[in-house]
Amino acid sequence: MNNPQLNKNGELQHLLSTEGLPSRILYDILDRASAFVDGAGRGEIRKVPILHGKSVFNVFFENSTRTRTTFEIAAKRLSADVVNLNIASSSTSKGETLLDTVDNLCAMHADMFIVRHAQSGAAHLIAKHVAPEIHVINAGDGRHAHPTQALLDMFTIRHYKKEFHNLRVAIVGDVLHSRVARSQIHALTTLGVPEVRVIAPKTLLPSHVEQLGVRVFHDMETGLRDVDVVLMLRLQNERMQGAALPSAQEYFKYYGLTQEKLAYAKADTIVMHPGPMNRGIEIDSSVADGIQSVILAQVTFGIAVRMAVMSLLAGDK
Amino acid sequence: MNIHIRNGRLIDPKNKLDEVQDIYISAGKVLAIGKTPFGFVADSEIDASGLVVVPGLIDLAARLREPGYEYKATLESEMHAAVAGGITSLACPPDTDPVLDEPGLVEMLKHRARELSQANVYPVGALTYGLKGIELTEMAELSDAGCIAFSQADEPLTDTRVLMRAMYYAATFGFGVWLRPQDSFLARNGVAHDGEVATRLGLPAIPVCAETIALATMLMLGRETGVKLHICRVSSAEGVSLIREAKKNGLNVTCDVSMNHIHLSEMDIGYFDSNCHLVPPLRSQRDRAALRVALQEGVVDSICSNHSPVDEDAKQIPFAEAEAGATGLELLLPLVLKWMYEEKLSLSDAVSKVTCNSARILNIDAGHLAIGAVADICIFDPDKYWRVETGALKSQGKNTPFIGMELRGKVRYTLVNGQIIYQEH
Numbered sequence: 001m002n003n004p005q006l007n008k009n010g011e012l013q014h015l016l017s018t019e020g021l022p023s024r025i026l027y028d029i030l031d032r033a034s035a036f037v038d039g040a041g042r043g044e045i046r047k048v049p050i051l052h053g054k055s056v057f058n059v060f061f062e063n064s065t066r067t068r069t070t071f072e073i074a075a076k077r078l079s080a081d082v083v084n085l086n087i088a089s090s091s092t093s094k095g096e097t098l099l100d101t102v103d104n105l106c107a108m109h110a111d112m113f114i115v116r117h118a119q120s121g122a123a124h125l126i127a128k129h130v131a132p133e134i135h136v137i138n139a140g141d142g143r144h145a146h147p148t149q150a151l152l153d154m155f156t157i158r159h160y161k162k163e164f165h166n167l168r169v170a171i172v173g174d175v176l177h178s179r180v181a182r183s184q185i186h187a188l189t190t191l192g193v194p195e196v197r198v199i200a201p202k203t204l205l206p207s208h209v210e211q212l213g214v215r216v217f218h219d220m221e222t223g224l225r226d227v228d229v230v231l232m233l234r235l236q237n238e239r240m241q242g243a244a245l246p247s248a249q250e251y252f253k254y255y256g257l258t259q260e261k262l263a264y265a266k267a268d269t270i271v272m273h274p275g276p277m278n279r280g281i282e283i284d285s286s287v288a289d290g291i292q293s294v295i296l297a298q299v300t301f302g303i304a305v306r307m308a309v310m311s312l313l314a315g316d317k
Numbered sequence: 318m319n320i321h322i323r324n325g326r327l328i329d330p331k332n333k334l335d336e337v338q339d340i341y342i343s344a345g346k347v348l349a350i351g352k353t354p355f356g357f358v359a360d361s362e363i364d365a366s367g368l369v370v371v372p373g374l375i376d377l378a379a380r381l382r383e384p385g386y387e388y389k390a391t392l393e394s395e396m397h398a399a400v401a402g403g404i405t406s407l408a409c410p411p412d413t414d415p416v417l418d419e420p421g422l423v424e425m426l427k428h429r430a431r432e433l434s435q436a437n438v439y440p441v442g443a444l445t446y447g448l449k450g451i452e453l454t455e456m457a458e459l460s461d462a463g464c465i466a467f468s469q470a471d472e473p474l475t476d477t478r479v480l481m482r483a484m485y486y487a488a489t490f491g492f493g494v495w496l497r498p499q500d501s502f503l504a505r506n507g508v509a510h511d512g513e514v515a516t517r518l519g520l521p522a523i524p525v526c527a528e529t530i531a532l533a534t535m536l537m538l539g540r541e542t543g544v545k546l547h548i549c550r551v552s553s554a555e556g557v558s559l560i561r562e563a564k565k566n567g568l569n570v571t572c573d574v575s576m577n578h579i580h581l582s583e584m585d586i587g588y589f590d591s592n593c594h595l596v597p598p599l600r601s602q603r604d605r606a607a608l609r610v611a612l613q614e615g616v617v618d619s620i621c622s623n624h625s626p627v628d629e630d631a632k633q634i635p636f637a638e639a640e641a642g643a644t645g646l647e648l649l650l651p652l653v654l655k656w657m658y659e660e661k662l663s664l665s666d667a668v669s670k671v672t673c674n675s676a677r678i679l680n681i682d683a684g685h686l687a688i689g690a691v692a693d694i695c696i697f698d699p700d701k702y703w704r705v706e707t708g709a710l711k712s713q714g715k716n717t718p719f720i721g722m723e724l725r726g727k728v729r730y731t732l733v734n735g736q737i738i739y740q741e742h
Binding site: 004019097098099117119120121122124125141144145179182206207208209211212 | 518634
C-alpha cells in the first residue's frame, strides 16, 4: 500500500498524519521552523514571499479558534491569500457532501487545503480526491490525527531539551479520544524517543494502545517518575456522560497535574498542553502558569511549524 | 425442454459424486446422469468440457433492497447479478423499507421475484414488528406467505424476555430463528474491530465481547426453547469457540460466515478504505484463521455473500459515516474457490458450503443433483481469471473490498428449474 502522504519521489505531498513518515521529513519540518524562528528578532517572524500568489483554504468542518488562527497567520506570513470557511455552519447542513464541497473549492483554484473534520479519515478522503497539484494538511480528523499539533510539540521539546534520543516522555489523559495523543506517539517514536508512556484510567485508553509503542501506566506517581516531558491532554466534559469517568473532581484528584504530582518527575521537566485547557480538571493553575509550563511557547512555535509545513509542501527548497 | 450437459466434471457433495459425467435434464428436473435415457432428444446441448457442473449456489444472505431502497439496487438488477454468480436460490433479510413483517409484503416480493423468473427468492421474515424487538410478528401467517425463517437482520433485540418468547413461539411451529450476535450497547457507535487498526486510526470500536455476550445469550435461550437456531455471520475466534462447544453439547444450532471475513481482516482497512466498512466488522488475522478452521471442521456450516449493495455516494464519505456493506453475489463462487485453493481443499468440500449445507439450513429440497432433483445448476470455468471491475458487475452495487483484484473462477451457465437463465457471452 502506498503511503498517501508521499509522492513517488518520497517527498511530502500531503500532511495527514505523523504515522509512517520518515524521520528525515520530520526533521526537515523542525529545521525549517527553526529557521523561521531564528530569522526573526524578538520572537517575531517576518513575512516571506514563499506562497506569494497561492491560495490557502482553511476548511473547518468542526469549530476551532486557535488552530485555524495560527494556520491563518502562518499562511499570511508566507504571503498566501487565505480564505477561511467555517463549514460546520454552512454547506453540509444543506445536504452537500464533503467531496462536493471540496470540488467547489477546487474550482475556486485552491492550492492548499487545511482541513479539520469530526470524522477520522476525512483528510485522507479529501487527499485521495483532489488533483495532484493540490496539497492537503490535516488540522485534526476525529480521533485519528493532528499532525501539526504533534510537530509543534516536537519543536517545543527540541527547543527545551535539544535531543530526542535520551528522553522519557509521558502523555497524560484521554488517549482514547485524542487525535493529538496518537500523532504525538507516532512523532515521538519516529524521532527516536526511547520511552513514551501513557498515563490514564483504563476507560480512557484504546484497547491496543501498547501496540503503538508505549508503556502503559494507570497512576501518576509511577508514571511520572523520572520523566523529562509531560504532555497533558484535554478532557472533554462529555466523558462523564458516557460512563468513562465518574466525575471531574475524582479525575482531578487522581490524574490532574498538580505541583505535588509534578514533583514525581525530574526537576527540569517541562509541561505542555495542546489547549484549550480545563483548569482544575486536568491541570492545576499553579502548574499551567508555573515555571515548568511551556504552554504559551507551544502556541508561538505553532506558527513557525505551520509555516514550515506549508513551505515544504509548496516545494520551497 | 430437454437439456444435455456434456462432458462436465459433475460435483454433487450431498451425493458424494465427483466425476466427468453427462447430465440430462427434462421438465425442469434431473432426468439421468451418465448414459442417455432411452428416447431422450435434447432441445439444447451444453458442452461442458473443462468446466465444472455443480448444484446451483444457495446464498443465505442477499439484500435485494426492495422494497424501499431502489436507489441502491432493484430486484431486477440483483436477480441478474445472482444468476450471473451461479446463485439459484437466495434468502433475503427482512430489513427492507417497509420491513418484511406483513404477509402482503412477502407475497408481493415473492410475486415480483417469480415474474422475473431468475433465481428463487426465500424471504426471511421479521421476528418482531418493524424489527423493533418489542412485539412478535404473525410468524405463521408470514410462513404461509413464503417466509422460510425469522430474523432481526442487523437490528438488536435487547429484551431477553421478548427474545425467549420469540424463540418459543417460532419453536411451536418448527420455524428457524436466524440471529446475528451483537450486543448493541457494547457495539454502540462502533465501526471497526476493537484492535490494532481501530486504535491506530482512531475509529470507534466494536469489541469481540459484543459478539460473544450476545452469542452466549442466544445459545442459552436456544437450549431453553429448543428452537432451530441459526447464527448469522460469526466473526471472531471466541464466537466460533462458543458455537463449537454448543454443537458438541448437542444443541440444534447452525452457523454461517460472510465470504469477506474468510479473506479479509482489519488490516485491509489500510488508510480508511470505506469498502472495508462491513457488518460485522473485519476482525484480526487470528479471527480470520479461526473462521477458516471452523469451516473445515464443520463448526461453521455455510458461507454467504452477505450481499449488501450500497450506492457510491454513501461510500464516498469518511469511514465511520460511510454506509456499511459490499456487493457480493457475483463474488461468492470465486471467493469460495479462492479459499479452497488457499487451503488445498477438494472442490466437493468447498462447494458443499454454498449448496447442500445452505439448503439444509433453509430447509429446502435443493443444493443437490440426485435423479429427480430440481435442475438448479451452475456451470463454471474453474481456471478462468477475471478482474473485479465496475463494468464487470451486474449488481447495482459496485462497492467491494475486492475491486480491482483478479479472481479465479467464472460462471458460464446458470440453470434454474431446468431453464438456461444465464449464459456468459
